């Protein structure tokens with residue numbers, strides 16, 4: 241600790257950080273690595289947050305959610321999404337957040353998720369059928385993006401034929417109108433928000449009238465503070481569930497497929513033995529680390545690294561920085577399937593640890609198994625250079641692969 245005032249420390253450690261830069265993921269990781277070795281807890285005046293870069297600092301902040309830190313607002317730029325009060329449950333804190341987790345955790349428990357395997361396999365295989373005969377695939381739009389959204393519809397018991405509309409809404413929420421003005425993006429998001437809310441409202445009313453043995457009915461009939469969840473909160477929760485699972489899974493699949501297209505040895509190693517796949521997927525989830533949460537000091541002061549931060553200070557926790565900390569992951573930029581390191585933080589820690597962790601792991605395992613069955617080897621198409629998209633999550637686009645055409649199932 242130091243005798244300097246917080247303003248003096250901020251001035252000393254001022255180092256602006258662009259949350260949404262135009263460069264590549266590797267450039268962003270290189271910058272985080274430089275900060276980690278020279279100024280592990282810097283202050284971004286532009287962003288109004290402290291930037292944590294070590295595994296120890298990031299994990300200690302995330303573990304203290306509700307105990308010194310809160311997660312509202314969770315978005316790095318401090319903005320609230322689409323006019324909502326707070327995203328449910330990711331921006332809720334304290335006992336009300338705990339009540340939501342008591343509703344959600346059992347619905348996505350390992351047992352419940354195990355029972356979803358056939359549905360997940362059917363969706364994965366169906367998507368592969370749409371391109372496998374052509375010997376080509378644009379991985380993100382044809383597989384990685386529609387996969388989690390369609391699985392979401394299937395496991396929630398919503399009409400799977402609505403997948404395209406659902407995917408369009410989510411695309412608009414997450415990426416706005418590419419190339420459009422801010423006003424165009426805002427208008428498109430408002431429209432998607434109104435349409436999706438009306439759609440969800442109809443589903444909520446249907447489940448109230450015709451309860452089924454499914455996740456949707458369990459959520460619709462759940463109570464918070466002893467009262468039914470208001471319709472607008474149900475809608476916020478369903479939208480968040482859909483979005484939380486969509487961009488993350490698509491990012492892991494997209495980035496992994498771009499890497500594997502130039503590393504056939506790793507693609508083979510993932511299937512070398514039946515035990516090889518799960519640790520390989522964990523390594524790919526570490527290496528791709530899509531999510532970047534923020535936490536805020538809630539009460540009194542909280543220690544982060546060598547500093548005591550007062551109430552209201554924000555700490556940005558890029559999970560990718562923790563996951564590339566060489567203290568725990570030697571040669572962190574390499575994909576190594578035999579790491580015996582700390583668990584990665586891609587699913588976060590503490591109160592907000594990912595609800596969908598078991599579903600995400602199932603989706604990834606089944607997706608890679610189904611891809612391997614039908615596409616034993618693949619490469620990037622000539623002239624294809626995938627490019628990174630650094631937004632609310634880190635992802636990749638333009639992963640166009642080619643392979644020996646196979647008959648559809």
Ligand code: HEM
Nearest residue numbers: 329330484485488489531533586587588592594595596600
């Ligand atoms: C590879 C895929 C995934 C990754 C990397 C991932 C990552 C994360 C992370 C880092 C958080 C916590 C953010 C924070 O600490 O503020 C989170 C929360 C959450 N995730 Fe996931 N996620 C994935 C897939 C899914 C899926 C498939 C679902 C669908 C059920 C899901 C549902 C949620 C929900 C509901 C939360 C909020 C939890 C809370 O606030 O208590 N995620 N996820």
